[in-house]
Amino acid sequence: MTVVSDVVVPARAPFSATLQAGQVMRIIDLESQQAVDALFYNAYDTTERYSAQDTLAAEAAAGRKFHLGLGSVLLSNELRPMLTIVADTCGFHDTSAGACSCESNTVRFGHETRFMHSCRENFLAELGKYGMGKRDLVSNVNFFMNVPIRPNGELTVDDGVSKPGGYVDLRAEMDVLVLISNCPQVNNPCNGFNPTPIRIIISE
Amino acid sequence: MLDLDRLTPEQYRARYEALQEAARARAAAPPPLPAISNIPDDAVVKRESIPAGWYVALRIKRGDAIRISNPAGTPGAAIFLWNADDVSERYNAGDTVKLQWTTNLSTGKLLFSDMGRVMASITADSGAGHDSILGANSPKQAGGGRNGRDNLRLAAAKFGLTRQDVGPCLSLFSSISTDEAGRFHYNGAPPLGAMVELRAEMNLFVALSNTPHPLSGAATASGPIEFVTYHAPPPAPEDFCRIASEEAARGFINTDELFQ
Numbered sequence: 001m002t003v004v005s006d007v008v009v010p011a012r013a014p015f016s017a018t019l020q021a022g023q024v025m026r027i028i029d030l031e032s033q034q035a036v037d038a039l040f041y042n043a044y045d046t047t048e049r050y051s052a053q054d055t056l057a058a059e060a061a062a063g064r065k066f067h068l069g070l071g072s073v074l075l076s077n078e079l080r081p082m083l084t085i086v087a088d089t090c091g092f093h094d095t096s097a098g099a100c101s102c103e104s105n106t107v108r109f110g111h112e113t114r115f116m117h118s119c120r121e122n123f124l125a126e127l128g129k130y131g132m133g134k135r136d137l138v139s140n141v142n143f144f145m146n147v148p149i150r151p152n153g154e155l156t157v158d159d160g161v162s163k164p165g166g167y168v169d170l171r172a173e174m175d176v177l178v179l180i181s182n183c184p185q186v187n188n189p190c191n192g193f194n195p196t197p198i199r200i201i202i203s204e
Numbered sequence: 205m206l207d208l209d210r211l212t213p214e215q216y217r218a219r220y221e222a223l224q225e226a227a228r229a230r231a232a233a234p235p236p237l238p239a240i241s242n243i244p245d246d247a248v249v250k251r252e253s254i255p256a257g258w259y260v261a262l263r264i265k266r267g268d269a270i271r272i273s274n275p276a277g278t279p280g281a282a283i284f285l286w287n288a289d290d291v292s293e294r295y296n297a298g299d300t301v302k303l304q305w306t307t308n309l310s311t312g313k314l315l316f317s318d319m320g321r322v323m324a325s326i327t328a329d330s331g332a333g334h335d336s337i338l339g340a341n342s343p344k345q346a347g348g349g350r351n352g353r354d355n356l357r358l359a360a361a362k363f364g365l366t367r368q369d370v371g372p373c374l375s376l377f378s379s380i381s382t383d384e385a386g387r388f389h390y391n392g393a394p395p396l397g398a399m400v401e402l403r404a405e406m407n408l409f410v411a412l413s414n415t416p417h418p419l420s421g422a423a424t425a426s427g428p429i430e431f432v433t434y435h436a437p438p439p440a441p442e443d444f445c446r447i448a449s450e451e452a453a454r455g456f457i458n459t460d461e462l463f464q
Contacts (some may be wrong), residue, residue: 030437031307047367047368052320053297053337053338053340053372053373053418054342056337057338057341057342057345057418057419060387060388060418060419061419062388064387065385065387066337066387077353077367077370079342079344090225095426096298096301096337097302098297098298099298101299101318101320102320103317103318103321103458104296104320105318105319106318106458107451108302108453111454112208113208116209117410120318127407134318135369138371138372139297139298139316139371149334149382150382151308151367152231152308153306153307153308154305155301155302155306156305157302169297186208186209187208187216187219189220193217194213194218
């Protein structure tokens with residue numbers, strides 16, 4: 001395959017790119033335990049976008065787990081395949097818990113965290129470049145983020161299990177606009193309490 | 205004062221683990237549930253039945269409540285909420301489960317918006333289970349017939365909204381669990397007469413769809429969903445839902461600011 005772009009995204013920073021159908025995006029967790037929040041849109045009609053619930057319902061019906069992993073197909077709100085996970089060294093990618101925000105941080109961690117950077121700040125800034133806003137900020141994938149749903153119903157953010165250099169490969173099944181927030185959260189273990197850079201390689 | 209941007213990883217971890225421990229302690233020792241009250245006739249705003257496969261688009265004022273019942277034990281009813289005063293604020297499924305450390309939504313639990321505010325409190329519940337992970341069924345699961353996804357969009361349209369405005373929703377009367385291996389299980393249809401009540405904590409637009417849960421195996425609803433909206437008694441400062449957890453208390457601080 002030919003590399004189309006190869007970018008290191010600094011800790012806490014956003015990133016976006018348009019993938020053409022057939023291109024593969026590799027997200028590399030350079031230093032380990034780094035959550036990478038991602039939103040996906042049909043590049044030609046962004047009101048068609050990734051749907052976590054439709055994706056998980058299809059995964060569940062197929063007997064698969066609540067974590068996304070190798071072979072998971074990310075569906076849009078029109079039930080169309082947007083991307084497929086075609087390689088994965090981690091096996092734990094959350095799509096239930098959503099992205100962190102300044103406002104939800106106040107509830108979860110106390111009002112003293114109100115002025116800390118968050119994924120939804122990254123997403124809103126990046127969405128603005130494409131003429132989109134908060135209405136367009138719907139469900140996302142949290143790559144490398146370990147969010148168990150336990151048999152008693154408990155849902156927590158646990159220590160990530162991804163290793164340095166761990167990666168996930170996503171093959172675009174349609175032309176897809178991808179927005180990424182290299183998660184800045186330090187109030188839970190999703191980044192090992194120490195946000196680090198990631199690398200994104202797009203190939204065709 | 206702590207500079208939260210400059211703590212060590214060990215200090216951040218200690219803060220998180222203290223919160224988690226408190227949440228686990230609360231889950232291990234749930235308080236006694238308040239009694240389910242009868243609705244006085246003179247408090248009723250609206251009483252209606254939603255036929256199988258249909259939906260309603262409702263306006264519910266802050267302080268009013270909606271009691272939803274399921275006489276036939278139909279396997280699910282999808283619901284989505286918007287802040288009627290600013291429709292860019294809406295139900296956030298991920299925050300609702302994450303902020304409360306659980307996917308078990310029942311009496312005393314809250315439905316959170318994307319803005320860290322409480323949209324509605326679960327003020328009564330017969331315990332049938334409600335699922336905010338998998339949500340509404342799709343045209344495919346409904347065999348091409350009437351379905352939750354399209355119903356929520358149609359209800360959104362009645363408020364001038366579009367599919368952009370419909371996010372992950374809550375499926376009422378839907379008992380889902382996970383096993384140790386991480387797989388989802390559907391625990392069967394709810395009992396006849398299951399009931400849940402939501403009190404609006406802000407002025408709401410509500411989409412309520414009588415359509416099955418995606419894992420129920422049912423393409424169509426097996427009976428009507430009934431509801432009554434009414435003027436609920438004003439919550440006291442020690443209201444069960446408002447003091448359910450420290451997260452709840454902080455959520456209400458954010459919510460009450462809108463109305464001061």
